[in-house]
Amino acid sequence: MDLKNILAQLDAANEEDTERLLQQYNRENTQTFTFDHKEETLRIKLCERVLTVLGRQVQPTCQKTCLETLRILSRDKHVLAPVATREGMLILAGMARLCTGQEDGDDQESPQGFAQSQEEERVVVEALKCLCNVLYNSPAAQQVSVDVHLDRGLCANLRTARTWQHEVGLFTLRLLFLLSALRPDVRGILRSKLHAVKLLTEVLEHTLNVNWVGPYEAACPGPEVLPLPAEKNERAMEALKALFNLTLSEARNEEDHHQFRLIAAILRHLLMLKTETEEKTEEAHSHAVNLLNNLPVSCLDVLIDVPVQGGVDEYGGKNMEAVQVLIDFMEIRIDKGSNYKEGLTPVLSLLTEGSRCHREIRRYIKAQVLPPLKDVKNRPEIGTTTRNKLVRLMTHVDMGVKQTAAEFLFVLCKESVDNLLKYTGYGNAAGLLAARGLLAGGRGDTEYSDDEDSDTEEYKSVKPFINPITGHIEEPMPNPIEEMTEEQKEYEAEKLANMFVKLSSNNVIRPMGVRPDGTLAPLEETLCDPPEENPDSDSD
Numbered sequence: 001m002d003l004k005n006i007l008a009q010l011d012a013a014n015e016e017d018t019e020r021l022l023q024q025y026n027r028e029n030t031q032t033f034t035f036d037h038k039e040e041t042l043r044i045k046l047c048e049r050v051l052t053v054l055g056r057q058v059q060p061t062c063q064k065t066c067l068e069t070l071r072i073l074s075r076d077k078h079v080l081a082p083v084a085t086r087e088g089m090l091i092l093a094g095m096a097r098l099c100t101g102q103e104d105g106d107d108q109e110s111p112q113g114f115a116q117s118q119e120e121e122r123v124v125v126e127a128l129k130c131l132c133n134v135l136y137n138s139p140a141a142q143q144v145s146v147d148v149h150l151d152r153g154l155c156a157n158l159r160t161a162r163t164w165q166h167e168v169g170l171f172t173l174r175l176l177f178l179l180s181a182l183r184p185d186v187r188g189i190l191r192s193k194l195h196a197v198k199l200l201t202e203v204l205e206h207t208l209n210v211n212w213v214g215p216y217e218a219a220c221p222g223p224e225v226l227p228l229p230a231e232k233n234e235r236a237m238e239a240l241k242a243l244f245n246l247t248l249s250e251a252r253n254e255e256d257h258h259q260f261r262l263i264a265a266i267l268r269h270l271l272m273l274k275t276e277t278e279e280k281t282e283e284a285h286s287h288a289v290n291l292l293n294n295l296p297v298s299c300l301d302v303l304i305d306v307p308v309q310g311g312v313d314e315y316g317g318k319n320m321e322a323v324q325v326l327i328d329f330m331e332i333r334i335d336k337g338s339n340y341k342e343g344l345t346p347v348l349s350l351l352t353e354g355s356r357c358h359r360e361i362r363r364y365i366k367a368q369v370l371p372p373l374k375d376v377k378n379r380p381e382i383g384t385t386t387r388n389k390l391v392r393l394m395t396h397v398d399m400g401v402k403q404t405a406a407e408f409l410f411v412l413c414k415e416s417v418d419n420l421l422k423y424t425g426y427g428n429a430a431g432l433l434a435a436r437g438l439l440a441g442g443r444g445d446t447e448y449s450d451d452e453d454s455d456t457e458e459y460k461s462v463k464p465f466i467n468p469i470t471g472h473i474e475e476p477m478p479n480p481i482e483e484m485t486e487e488q489k490e491y492e493a494e495k496l497a498n499m500f501v502k503l504s505s506n507n508v509i510r511p512m513g514v515r516p517d518g519t520l521a522p523l524e525e526t527l528c529d530p531p532e533e534n535p536d537s538d539s540d
Helices: 003-010 015-029 037-054 060-073 086-095 118-137 139-147 150-158 166-182 184-192 196-207 230-246 254-272 278-294 297-303 321-336 345-357 359-369 386-393 399-412 417-424 426-436 457-465 486-505 523-528
Strands: 212-214 512-514 520-522
Touching: 003 015, 003 037, 015 037, 015 060, 037 060, 037 086, 060 086, 060 118, 086 118, 086 139, 086 150, 118 139, 118 166, 139 150, 139 166, 150 166, 150 184, 150 196, 166 184, 166 196, 166 230, 184 196, 184 230, 196 230, 196 254, 230 278, 254 278, 254 297, 254 321, 278 321, 278 345, 297 345, 321 345, 321 359, 321 386, 345 359, 345 399, 359 386, 359 399, 386 399, 386 417, 399 417, 399 426, 417 426, 512 523, 520 523
Parallel strands: none
Antiparallel strands: 512 520
C-alpha cells in the first residue's frame, strides 16, 4: 500500500484499523534496508504517528505491531528525529521494561523479572530491537540515552538474568554493548557506580554453567558434556563484547584484580567448551582472546594453575590445555590467509605477553612453535610448520601484522638476537631489529630465566655453513667475476657505483649505516659518529 494512503487512513483509524494498516506495511517492508529518499518526509511522519499510538494505552498485539514498524523505520538514520527525543526514548525504554528512573546501586528487581504473557514478552523484545537500531544510527539518541540513565535500567535487568527469555537477554546485552561502545564516557559509570563488570561476570557464569571447585577454578567439562547450545553461546558472546568495552580502562584497584582473575577463570572454562558448530566455537574463542588481552597479564596464570588430569598437556607442573587451545586457534587464523589484522594479531599479542611474563607458558609455546632445529636445508619461510608460517608473516605487507608476528618469535627466543636469527635468518628479522635498535646484535630489555637453549647435533654439524641472511644452507654459487680480467672488474665496479649514485640522487634509495647503539641512520651521519670508546682497550 502507498505510504501516503497509510498515513491518511491512520489519522481516523481506531486501534484495530491501526494494527491492520501497520501489519500490511510491515509485511511489504520486512526485508527493506534501503529506502527511497523522496519518501523521507513521509517516513518521519509515520514515525511520529507510531510513537503517538505507543504513547496511548493499547493492547500488547498493537504495541508489538507498532514496534515492528518502528524497527523497520529505524534502519534509516535520516528519519529518527522523532524517536531520538526524551519522550521517544522513554516510550521505548518503558516498552522494553527498562527502569531508567531507579537510583544506581538499588537492588530492586526490573519488571522483566515479573511474569509476562507471550505477547508482552514479544513487546519487550521488539522494543529492545528498536533501541539497538536507534542507538546505533542516531548520535542524538545516544545522548538522550545518557540523559535518561538508560545504563541504570540495563544494569537493573542484568540482575534478573536467570529469568530471561533468550531474546530478551540477547538484546539487553547487545544494547549494553552498543551503549558502552558508542559512549566511552558511560563506561566509567557502568564500572564504578553500577558494577556492570561484576553483573556481566555473573551473567557469564550462569550462561556457561560454571561450577566453581576452587577460588579461580571452574570444574573442567568432561568429554561427555554436550556442546554449548546456540542460544547460550549467542548470549555469552554479547556479554563478552560488553565486558571488552568495560575492561579497556587502565585505572584499576584491588577489587578489580579479583574480578579480573574471576573473568580469566571463566574464559579458561569457555576455551574448554565446544559449541554446536566449529565456526561458532571459533567465534566464541575469538571473543575470549579479545577480552583476555584487556586483563592484566599477571592474571594469565589462572589459565595454567589448574590441577593436571590424565591425558592433559602438562609442562613444569602446569596445566597447558588452555594454552594449547590458543595455539590451535592461532594456527586456524594463520591458515585462513586473510583478515590477519583483526583475526590473528589479538591472539599473537596475547601469546606474546603471556610468554613474556610467564616462563612456563613461554617454554611450552616455544616447544610447539620453535622446536630444536634439525633440517636447515630450506629457507625458514618455506614449509608448512607453524614456524614457517610465522616467519612468512615477518615480511607481511601490513606493518601491524609483521611487527606482531616478529615480536612473538622474538619473545619466544627470550629477546636474544642470536637465537632469533637462528630460527628466522637476518633478512626476515631485519625490520624488527631496526625498530628495536638491535641491528648490531644483543638482547631486548626483558629479563628471562637463564635456562639454556640446546642445539641438536644435526644443527651443530652444519651451523658453520648456514647463510645468516637467509637462515639456511645454500648451494655454492659460481663466482661471476672469476673469469674476468682486472679491467673488466674495474669497469663493472664503476658501473655499479654509478647506478647507486643515480638511484640515490633521485631519492629512490638512501644509503644507510648502523650507529654504535644499533639503530639505522643516513650513511653520512654514521660516518661522522665517533666510535664508542672501549675502556678495556690498551692505549700505546
